[in-house]
Amino acid sequence: MIMDANLMTGGVAPDAILALVEGRHGDPFSILGPHRGPDGEMLVRAFLPGAVGVSILDRGSRAELAVARLLHPAGLFEATLPESARYLLQITWPDAVQRTEDPYGFGAQLGDLDLHLISQGTHYNLTQALAAVPTTVDGVEGVRFAVWAPNAQRVSVTGDFNAWDGRRHPMRLRQPAGVWELFIPRLTPGDRYKYEIVDRHGNILPQKADPVARSAEAAPSTASIIASAAPHRWHDEDWMRRQREAKRDDGPISVYEVHVGSWLRNLKDGNRSLDWIELSQRLIPYVREMGFTHIELMPIMEHPFGGSWGYQPLGLFAPTGRYGTPEDFAYFVDRCHSNGIGVILDWVPAHFPTDIWGMARFDGTALYEHEDPREGFHKDWNTLIYNLGRNEVKGFLIASALEWLEHYHVDGLRVDAVASMLYRDYSRAAGEWIPNQYGGRENLEAIEFFKHLNSIIHDRCPHAFTVAEESTAFPGVTKPPEEGGLGFDYKWNMGWMHDSLHYMEEDPAYRKYHHGSMTFSMVYAYTERFMLPLSHDEVVHGKGSLLAKMPGDAWQKRANLRAYFGFMWGHPGKKLLFMGCEIGQTSEWNHDASVHWDLIDDPGHGGLQRLVRDLNLIYVHHPALQFGDVHPEGFEWAVVDDAANSVIGMLRYDSERRVTALIVSNFTPVPRFGYRIGVPFGGTWKAILNTDADVYGGANSHVGDVTAEDIEAHGRPASVAVDLPALSTVMFLHDAR
Structure with missing residues (x-):
């Protein structure tokens, strides 16, 4: 039969x-x-x-x-x-x-609108559609998984709950979006998972971490973790309201850049890094005491290799597990806000690493990256470049940015490696890049991406701002998109940083030949809204510490650095200083060790730290040192052409031109007594800072209040005679109110 x-x-x-x-x-x-x-x-x-x-x-x-x-x-x-x-x-x-309950007893989970928005690249709450979302379906608690893998033959969820067996929980494909989904009952936050993918040719790929996971295992482990859906109980309503209402351009921004893993290590516990709770107790009070307005964290998105410092992330939605849970990170941000400190995150949409368990050829094809290595591979970093020509990839990146700003209440994003995204020939020789459709070198897709990104952020997150690390003369980086710009709020002034450091590295005897290096920045200072960065990039890869760049013996090095800091805080532009520079660390930064905090027991280094604190307090307290950061009417040169004496003087005004700050730097080891400087107003000019004061580790040269006389100087009818200590910056304030 x-x-x-x-x-x-x-x-x-x-x-x-x-x-x-x-x-x-x-x-x-x-x-x-x-x-x-x-x-x-x-x-x-x-x-x-x-x-x-x-x-x-x-x-x-x-x-x-x-x-x-x-x-x-x-x-x-x-x-x-x-x-x-x-x-x-x-x-x-x-x-x-x-x-x-039977996972295959439940119907389709994602709605047509979700799928449409994912395909269009406009689903900006992506962690609510993709990833692992704890939810209740038909009265059953569990987790809904969803992942974009349009070219896969089969996708499964794997984890401890099914012995990592890809046969056990294959998913449903939702066409035409290319999204696979599955609701698995009774799973809970904290469970580990990955996706097992069979490519279009029938090959089983290495199990992949979830690109949209909101939590992940700390390296070297690589699994994604189901994150809790419970919202954080925030206590920063007043802070968020003030940030939404703030006129940020006219106010102070002084940023303390931090690598979380090496700010302070616990030597008694295996030299481990502090976690978010410990950092709330140690880092936040320190930043507040030092007078910084913001902390900028080098990338804290999950990344496989600690030596990348976070700049090669694979978890663009997940705070790294190195320092605690996502809830712990939210607590840290909340505590910053409670202490009047904003939080900026370094964010990397330029590239991602090639780890086989990550996004590289995610479904067996070049999904997130370009297929052609002339567009899709960075030889400098051995990383893959996001394909911004795909709607889903653009939406993925924009949703990541919004996740940090909305879900974690972060106040700003500093976007890394913008120049590498704007130019198709970035770090490429002839024949190694593909021109755009018009035959040019500009990356038109990246330009449109930045315009769209910043427009969305400013519309949805009025409390937040964006900063571009852009090292070229690309026009309109901080101009609004509707005026043809990229829409960033600020741009790092890399030119100022390179020129001024080059000048400071010169022996004072030769600085007169490089005077323009310290004044040239004002030629273009108002072409963009700038931030002056002395960042981690200047104290790594054999460059030595900031202090080590200064010429002379140990005392002279500190005097030079104090004068330089005074000049920086007097110069137009928001401020940024990398951790350890404020105490004059003597060796370059090591991401596996702490800042050398023992140095502050030395009066010279402790004095330098106190100077940075006082510079911040002066900057924050006096609008005359803020208004000219972005408004040209808030700045004038007081002395610009005295190369022979290496003296530079600046005048800074408040918005009503009623309060004026005079900042004068003497970059030689020769004191200048009775140095006459033209000023716009008569009366008393009150001395508010002398970097050579003994409390800062200086020689304690006296600098007192001065009174303007009717003696013409520098094209002005009145002038003051000031004593300029060797290797110093002094500040005076005139209040006509």
């Missing part, structure tokens, strides 16, 4: 069953879960490799409805149910019995 093979397998074709048990089937819902049998009966099928037996229970009463029969020895079971029964699977394993 010959039997129909379909009848032997519950109406399912044998080749389909074989594809399922071998992990090749791309539509598991066509076989698993509840189905009509050949005679119209209600059948339930479950694929449970390794199970000894399966019973079907009533979900309400837990009464047994049926005992499943084995359709395939690999673990495919089938049972006949009463009509419309709400059921549980009771699974007998060799060493346990498990009761759970």
Whole structure:
């Protein structure tokens, strides 16, 4: 007697069953879960490799409805149910019995609007659609997984809950968005997971971490973690309201740049880094005492290699597990705000590493990156470049930015490596790059991406601002998109940094030949809204510390650095200083060690730290030192052409031109007594800072208040005679109110 093979397998074709048990089937819902049998009966099928037996229970009463029969020895079971029964699977394993709802008993999870927005690249709440989202479906608690992998033949969720077996939880494909989804009952936050993907050619890829995961294991582990859906209980309502209402351009911004892992290490506990809770107790009070307005954190998105300092991230939605949980990071931000400190994050949309468990050829194709290495590979960093020509990739990056600003209340993003994104020939020789559609070198997709990114951020997050690390003369970086610009709020002034450091590295005897290096920045100072950065980039890769760049003996090095800091805080532009520079660290930064805090026991280094604190307090307290940061009417040269004496003087005005600051730097070891400087107003000019004061480790040369005389100087009818200590910057204030 010959039997129909379909009848032997519950109406399912044998080749389909074989594809399922071998992990090749791309539509598991066509076989698993509840189905009509050949005679119209209600059948339930479950694929449970390794199970000894399966019973079907009533979900309400837990009464047994049926005992499943084995359709395939690999673990495919089938049972006949009463009509419309709400059921549980009771699974007998060799060493346990498990009761759970059937993942294949639930319908499609994502709505058509979600799928449409993902395809269009405009689903900006991406962690609510993709990733692992704890949710309740039909009264059942569990986790909905969703991942974009349009070219995959099959995608499965794997984890501890299924022994990392990719055959156990294959997902449903939602066309045409290319999104795979599955609701798995009874999973909870904290469970680990990855995706197992079979490419279009039938190859099983290395299991992949979730690109949109909101939590991840700390390196060297690589799994994603189901994050809690419970919102953080914020206490920063007043702070957020003030930031939304603030006129940021006219106010002070002084940024303390921090590498979280090496600011302070616990030597008594294996030289480990502090976690977010400990940093809340140590870093936040320090930054507040030092007078900085913001902390800028080098990338804290999950990244595999600590030596990249976070600049090669693979978890653009997940705070790194190195320092605690996502909830701990939210607590840290909340505590910063409670202490009047803003938080800026370094954010990297330029590139990502090639780790096989990450986004590289995610579904077997160049999905997030370009296929052609002339567009898609950075030889400098051995990283892959995001394909900004794909809507889904642009949406992924914009959603990441918004995740930090909205979910974590972060106040700003400093966007890394902007120049590498703007130019197709960045660090490429002839023949190694592809021109744009007009034959030019500009990356038109990146330009449009930045315009769109900044427009969305300013619309949705009025409390926040963006900063570009852009090292070229690309026009309009901080001009609004509607005026043809990229829309950033600020741009790092790399030219000022390079020129001024070059000048300071010169022996004072030769500085007169490089005078223009300290004055040239004002030629273009108002072409963009600038931030003056003395960042980590200047104290790594053999460049030595900031203090080590200064000429002379140890005392002279500190005097030069004090004068330089005074000049920097007097110069137009928001301020940024990397950790350790404020105490005059003598060696360059090491990401595996702490800042050398023991140096502050030395009066010279402790004095330098006190100077930075006082510069911040003066800057924050006096609008005359703020208004000219972005408004040209707030600045004038007082002395610009005295190269022979290496003296530079600046005048800074408040918005009403009623309060004026005079900043004068003497960059030689020769004191200048009675140095006459033209000023715009008569009366008393009050001395408010002398970098040579003994409290800062200086020689304690006296600099007192001065009174303007009716003696013409520098084209002004009045002038003051000031004493300029050697290697110093002095500040005076005139108040006409």
